[in-house]
Every structure is written in C-alpha cells, then in structure tokens.
Amino acid sequence: MEKVGQIRFDSYILDVYDSLDAPYFLAVEVAKLIDYSIGKTGQMLEMIEADEHLTTTMYRSGQNRKVYMVTELGLYNILSQSKKPVARKWRRIVHSNLILLRKQNKLTIEGQFEEWDIMSDNLFIDPDTGILMEFNTVRGGDVEVIEYEE
Secondary structure: OOEEEEEEEOOEEEEEEOOOOOOEEEHHHHHHHOOOOHHHHHHHHOOOOHHHEEEEEEEEOOEEEEEEEEEHHHHHHHHHHOOOHHHHHHHHHHHHHHHHHHHHOOOOHHHHHHHHHHHHOOEEEOOOOOOEEEEEEOOOOOEEEEEOOO
C-alpha cells in the first residue's frame, strides 16, 4: 500500500494509505494515538469488526514486513471505544456534528432514530463470518445478500 496523505487531529498525525476516499491507517500508529503499546496492537484490533482491518505486506525498515492496517470505520470504532483524551475530544466533535446534521435535516431525535431504524432493517451480522451483510432488492424483485458497504 502506498502512502497518499496525512490526517492531523489534536497534536497527532496519522499517515493515510491506499486512497483518500477509502483510506487505511497503520494499526501501530493508531495504537500510539490511543496509548496502546505496540505489543497490544492485536488486542486493539479485537475491538473492531473483521472487515475493519486487514493484514498486508509493506516495505518498511529496508524490507518487506507484515503489517496490520485499519480502515476508516475501524479507526472511528477504535476512537469511539477509547477513554484517552484525544479520543474523548474526537467523540465530542463527531457527536456535535451528528446533532448539527440532524438539525440541518430538520429532524427531531425521534425522527433521526426512526430513519436509522428503517435503514437497519436490511442489515444483519453473518453468524459464520461475523461480517455485516445487507439484503439488496434487485431488478425483478429478487433479494440477494451482499456485504454491507457504506
């Protein structure tokens, strides 16, 4: 994976890999962000869904090495579970933005959750893989099951 940019938040910098629209982050850098020791990166990855991280090979320190990468959603889920100050700040900003978005859409809290509830009707967790799936109606009225994509 190739580095394509950086994001900055508070006094932290995370390198962005692969794409600015569908980014990946080095799990060890995310671990440093929330003060996890590098040895506990695997434990941190257990906090998120299987489709929110992957293992790949990257050229680092003069050789190809196995590295763990985290998706954007994985990063958000890690931050939403951490009690570290940087994560607490991030959550406040994101939650404020959700409230602002709800108000801009002229919805009450009841209306917003009603919309989300309707959206969740087509989603389920595959019991065998643990991956979030969705029912998708195709032309002709047939329903197929596909992996959920944001």
